[in-house]
Amino acid sequence: MIRYDFSPALSFLEAHDLDALRPRVEAAHRMLLERTGPGSEMLGWRDLLREPDDALLEDIDATASEIREQADVFLCLGIGGSYLGAQAVIEALAPLFRPPVDTETGRPLAPEVLFAGHHLSGGYLKALLAYLEDKSVYVNVISKSGTTLETMLTFRILRPWLEARFPDVARRIIVTTDPARGRLREMASICGYRRYAIPPDVGGRFSVLTPVGLLPIAVAGVDIRTLFYGAVEMCERLKNHQDNPALDYAALRYLFHERGYALELLAVFEPRLRGIGAWWQQLFGESEGKAGKGLYPDTVQYTTDLHSLGQYVQEGRRHLIETFLMVAREPEPLTIPDTGDDLDGLAYLSGRSLQTVNHNAYEGTRRAHTDGGIPVSTIWMDRLAPGPLGACLYFFMHAVAVSGYLLGVNPFDQPGVEAYKREMYRLLRKI
Numbered sequence: 058m059i060r061y062d063f064s065p066a067l068s069f070l071e072a073h074d075l076d077a078l079r080p081r082v083e084a085a086h087r088m089l090l091e092r093t094g095p096g097s098e099m100l101g102w103r104d105l106l107r108e109p110d111d112a113l114l115e116d117i118d119a120t121a122s123e124i125r126e127q128a129d130v131f132l133c134l135g136i137g138g139s140y141l142g143a144q145a146v147i148e149a150l151a152p153l154f155r156p157p158v159d160t161e162t163g164r165p166l167a168p169e170v171l172f173a174g175h176h177l178s179g180g181y182l183k184a185l186l187a188y189l190e191d192k193s194v195y196v197n198v199i200s201k202s203g204t205t206l207e208t209m210l211t212f213r214i215l216r217p218w219l220e221a222r223f224p225d226v227a228r229r230i231i232v233t234t235d236p237a238r239g240r241l242r243e244m245a246s247i248c249g250y251r252r253y254a255i256p257p258d259v260g261g262r263f264s265v266l267t268p269v270g271l272l273p274i275a276v277a278g279v280d281i282r283t284l285f286y287g288a289v290e291m292c293e294r295l296k297n298h299q300d301n302p303a304l305d306y307a308a309l310r311y312l313f314h315e316r317g318y319a320l321e322l323l324a325v326f327e328p329r330l331r332g333i334g335a336w337w338q339q340l341f342g343e344s345e346g347k348a349g350k351g352l353y354p355d356t357v358q359y360t361t362d363l364h365s366l367g368q369y370v371q372e373g374r375r376h377l378i379e380t381f382l383m384v385a386r387e388p389e390p391l392t393i394p395d396t397g398d399d400l401d402g403l404a405y406l407s408g409r410s411l412q413t414v415n416h417n418a419y420e421g422t423r424r425a426h427t428d429g430g431i432p433v434s435t436i437w438m439d440r441l442a443p444g445p446l447g448a449c450l451y452f453f454m455h456a457v458a459v460s461g462y463l464l465g466v467n468p469f470d471q472p473g474v475e476a477y478k479r480e481m482y483r484l485l486r487k488i
């Protein structure tokens with residue numbers, strides 16, 4: 058379900074570079090599989106795929122069905138890995154605009170899934186509260202630590218608002234947090250909120266296939282079982298050293314990192330994949346950005362960004378590599394009509410699909426950027442559907458673990474994130 062084509066990038070390397078790196082790539086891969094690398098206590102994101110908990114998937118689906126029945130809005134409070142995975146999969150697979158409506162009742166078939174607690178904007182939250190007025194609201198408070206300021210402050214503001222409007226408020230608040238510790242866990246126990254557990258050995262940026270991502274994704278109407286088992290299948294496939302696209306991707310990134318490249322652009326041609334890019338940025342940035350190492354991860358959405366950043370990518374500083382994330386088979390094509398005239402000079406495209414034009418835009422961009430001195434490679438997902446997307450999520454998680462080990466860092470911790478928090482709390486205690 059995932060194919061990685063790195064042939065264009067090879068022209069920027071010596072013939073033996075990849076083969077010379079192979080033993081180190083396999084050693085890094087063995088570290089992951091045999092749990093001998095740094096951070097091996099945090100490999101729950103693989104274990105939950107190797108021993109699927111079908112009862113949990115069914116429970117999440119049952120809760121999601123209740124929420125889909127009862128709620129107009131499902132509000133997810135979380136930041137970083139506690140919302141990026143859910144947002145990414147929902148953006149990729151759920152209806153793009155308003156959810157479909159029940160033809161008899163006129164009610165939307167699914168609630169709007171909205172996000173908050175991912176910043177400290179008072180204006181945003183005031184506008185959101187006004188929007189939620191007179192709506193049936195369920196809230197999922199998601200925090201592994203149970204102490205993250207943005208999430209918990211937002212919940213502090215929302216709690217009285219919910220209590221004033223919903224007599225069954227305890228039923229409408231679902232907490233996803235550590236099963237044994239943290240303030241949020243205690244609050245849920247004291248206030249009688251329903252709880253889902255984030256496995257202690259799964260880090261936030263690796264938690265999309267736990268209840269952190271799966272409950273919001275299920276509420277949005279996405280088939281979480283097929284998503285989950287797409288990842289299970291990919292986890293099984295990537296156990297082999299041979300014919301392993303995740304190892305090839307990790308190796309290519311490492312080779313260019315060692316040759317002084319500083320950034321990686323993940324380029325998508327489908328706006329629905331922009332959220333996957335944001336999730337990928339945290340996954341790679343937070344896993345590799347340590348000890349002065351790591352390619353800075355950035356996401357671009359083409360062809361849109363070719364009209365704003367295309368100049369830089371084509372002729373700016375040659376310090377970036379470009380990885381395209383493409384969908385091989387598009388859903389129902391949109392055909393360009395024959396308008397009976399050629400006023401726009403585009404009559405020659407009549408009868409072709411817009412998807413065909415977009416794919417040719419990709420091919421043209423790939424060639425131009427290669428000619429412009431950018432090492433380009435492409436990750437192909439065969440369809441934009443739950444199974445292939447689950448495979449894609451696991452592909453990136455597997456690749457970043459191996460890539461982090463190649464860099465000689467622990468891919469599963471994030472000590473640097475505490476620095477700004479220390480400064481911020483020092484100031485907050487003085488206000």
Ligand SMILES: O=P(O)(O)OC[C@H]1O[C@H](O)[C@H](O)[C@@H](O)[C@@H]1O
Nearest residue numbers: 137138139200201202205261474
């Ligand atoms: O889930 P939480 O504990 O609230 O953490 C949410 C996010 O913030 C932390 O500071 C880390 O940088 C992230 O890895 C994490 O996903």
